[in-house]
Amino acid sequence: MRVTLLIAWREYLENVKTKGFWIGVLLVPIVFFIIFHVSSRLATATPTRYYLLVDQSGQYADSVESAIRREHQRRVMLDFMRYLQENRDETDSVVAISNQPANQMDELLDNFGNDDVAALDDWLSNGGLAFALQMARPYLRADTPDFEEPRPQFVAAVPPPGLDFNASPEQIVETLRPFLNGEQRLQAGDNQVSLFALILIPADVDSDIVRPAPVPTGMADDTTPQGVQYWAGNLTDTRLSNAIQTSINNAIRQQEYTQRNIDVDAVRDVQRTRLPVSRLDPGKVAGDEQVSLADTFRQWAPMGFVYLIFISLMQSVQYLLSNTIEEKSNRIIEVLLASVTPGELMMGKLLGIGATGITTIVAWLVSFFVFIRLYQTVETAMIVQILDVLLSSDLIPYFVFYYVCCYALYAGIFLAIGSLCNTLKEAQSLMMPLMMVLVVPILTMSFVAQDPNGSLARVMSWIPLFTPFTMMNRAAAQPPMFDVVGTTILLVVSTIAVLWLSGRVFRQGILRTGQPPRILELWRMLRKRTT
């Protein structure tokens, strides 16, 4: 036991001293921080987009402009809410955050008609925002910075000279094509800017209105653009096109109501009528069955743990292989084997490298906690609450158990592979099939999470190589007791068996030189009795 610990300790120190270990430990929090930081900044940092609106029909310009204003107001309101949350005086009231203010705000804004948006716009620009700020001031911390209204993201561009608004749509598009392609730039104040989108509403656009018909007319054959034309080189930013579509359709429907003599106000009231759907969980205690955000998170959290197991395992595997192969190719192994038994050597390696893996995970978690404590935003405050839920749940013991089993199971196999190879190159070809196996639980992870007690999940749970991943994934969904106990026994038994067999291969493989053995030879190794 003493030498096992000595080997483990040396193995641990050696790994912890490598650059690769520190890169692994530091890279994950850094990448996490950057993604978090950048994604929250990116929302405000999106460049101003310049659009050109050509409304030859003369009916929809207002709708489009109001849609764009509404898009802007949505951002102002959201930023304002976030500003309030971040600068709130009392820190313990963050509980309310998980009520998802963002969604409520969306709802509120969607309920506004176009006129309402314009009114809101006016209200805010005429000091409404300042008034709201003044109202909020007593509740904000003393050192709160001033609220900065976000810049409008979509700005109407000055049309290039020589653009004839009354020309045919084709001509207009031809004139503007170099601007849309980025070949030419528009003048905006002192700056040259590129044209993001052209919204072209032809004069005869109303003839393209699609109305429900008893018999579907089928797909139109001609490929000429119909209705409102939205020209933009950027296909991924669909906010503007979506807003315009919604807003123009709203305008058309208003017209329809009027034409059919339907009371517009009544329709709006009807549209704003809603019945909430409460999501309830039968597994929870009576009176507390409401599914909260934390519950939903708890259901998805196991996937995070599965990833953690996987990443940590990948890291450990590298150490196991490279350290074993170093000892083999340097022939240090022979000195070691004169001092320790192969079994002690193997156990020492397993323990030492296992400790390295755990150190990495702990380092990640610690940096994660430090990060969310130091960097307080609405999102991190929410993560804190969710973590509190998570830490008090039974997922942690599951994670510890499956982590240990998974590590022992795979590490045993990889150590045996390492003992058979003299170079990393040889090892990689032997590792390939096992890597394929390891990818399976990751690929099926989201299916299992969606249907934790379905047949796929159940079948995979009973395959020991997948058990730790699949059962971890199912842990939050109260899998049947039969599955839990049965797979656990099977997993433990097969882990012990794999370690025992790996020990045999290790003992014989470790002094081998030359090519890795063929399957038949390997089979002989497993069967050969060595005392």
Next chain:
Amino acid sequence: MSSAVLSLTNVSKRYGDFTAVNRINLSIPKGSVYGFLGPNGAGKTTTIRMILDIIRPDEGQIEVLGCTSAMQVRNRIGYLPEEKGLYKKMKVWAIISYFATLKGMHRKDAKLRAFELLEQYGLKDFANATVDSLSKGMGQKVQVLSSIAHNPELVILDEPFSGLDPVNQEVLEQLIRDLKNNGQTVIFSTHIMQHAERLCERLLLITQGSKVFDGTVDEARAIIPRRVILECLDDVSALAGLDGVLSVCELPVSSEGRIPGTRQWELYVKEQTNPQMILQHCFHNSISLSRFDFTQTSLHDVFVHLVGQEAREHNFR
């Protein structure tokens, strides 16, 4: 033998059809320096690995320090394998101390001992260097030190001299003598006969897995008759009739350092023969000698005599 630290009885090891070691018997007394000699592939390393219980013999018994397995007494044995290797990223003192702790030494004592050894054998300045900054020879010295740091009763060194320059070979010879003076038993394998000649009390000579000789250096020398080289202008084949001379034969002509026109003769004589007698005979018969050379049989000659033919065949197979 009660004082034997190591005894092998009919030990054999086979790999498939190939017999690596064939029924070797051996007994090594305590406190001796014992040489394992043999050509490449003779089975020296396999024998050593079996002694250390790294591999198991297919038959026969091995007794090490009174136990049937070296594993039971592993802390009392030091081992330097044939192929040398160390952890590249470890510091020199740390690696010596690590191997010593694996052999049961206390961590602090092991560290002190590592520095003591490094100072004693001229590596003090490298104590804090990492192994990959050392030259091959220095690395090998470090490895030798790490195999003896725990003061083992039995030290087994597999080809300890290979790769060392002459100065360090002398340092290593001194180290082996120090161990012997300390009462430790040393077994080393080599195919450089001079080391064996200078250091060993007893030798084991194996070839193709079988023992061909086991005994003292003097006994080894006695295997081949003593030799006298004569150089003269005459035919001296008549010397074969002398009592104590076993054979006389003329050596092929080689110009090296020879007076032109002389012939060179090789005489094998009995162990107790006085070579003075041949000199006298030549004097009486007016044979004028330009060279009279009577040398001790070297271990090299014994080695070539015993395994030469086989080793050559083996190498060119």
